[in-house]
Amino acid sequence: MLACLSLRCPAAPAVTALHKISLSSRKALRVAAVTGAVRLGWLASLLATPTLANDMLDAHPSNGGRGDLSAALLMTARAFDEAALRVNDTTPADLVRWTQPIFVAIDPGTELRPHAPQIIAAVNRLGAIAGVVVFPVAADDPRRNFLLRPADPAGRAACRAAVSSQAGHIVRVEIELFLNGRASLERCINHEILHGFGFRSHPHGAPSILSYRAAEVAQITPTDRLLLETLYDPRLQPGMKVADAALAACTLIGDRLGLGREAVESACANRPPANGRIASFGNRASDPQAESP
Secondary structure: OOEEEEOOOOOOOOOEEOOOOOOOOOOEEEOOOEOOOEOOOEEEOOOOOHHHHHHHHHHOOEOOEOOOHHHHHHHHHHHHHHHHOEEOOOEEOOOOEOOOOEEEEEOOOOOOHHHHHHHHHHHHHHHHHHOOOEEEOOOOOOOOOEEEEEOOOOOOOOOEEEEEEEOOEEEEEEEEEOOOOOOOHHHHHHHHHHHOOOOOOOOOOOOOOOOOOOOOOOOOOHHHHHHHHHHOOOOOOOOOOHHHHHHHHHHHHHHHOOOOHHHHHHHHHOOOOHHHHHHOOOOOOOOOOOOOO
């Protein structure tokens, strides 16, 4: 499957086809089995750090002040559904992620050469969070599976990412960076590279660099980091179906926020069914494709 996404183009549909976990040794947490698909037993040292909890409270304010962790769980779980379990903001899609090393290359053209250190650092930063090994290689290296190149200046004024996957495993990513766009190049780089790690859609209601409503955000946010840690948690599996992945991800997010077992199970179990909720944004297709802005 191929999914392609572009950074910002109002009123246009998106293009197609396209753990590291925070550990604490304070105690273990018993979590219920998730729809028979993922069994979560005793999870030693999975309670979130106070810093993560504080960051998420600040990221999800309520009534003009700091939010509460239950609200942060529901908003972040929805953001995961929207970013990781859809393609192009419409079509529900099963979970995909990297399961092999990333061999990242930059087009040898002169336009991107000055930005190469920033680009490689961004891929390495996300790779470290996800637990994916990253190797910079030459553009003609046959191992290359993650390519960044300048966008055609005569084409659409947008950055975009194309993500190719097979049975839930990402096999190739190609990113085009528009060097003279309205969005900052730093935002363009970080936004598209995060797409390239398996987020083929946008959580527009979340404080995320993937949201078009957060145009001022140029770096990944605490929400983005939590989404990425969740996507690459080993208890989620490539190719996982939408309903199973949504419930498992919600439970894992609650663990990291340090919510108690009963609060997590209640919040996650009482959300609307994932397939119906996500399908409200569009129709499911066997091989989802759409035009990219």
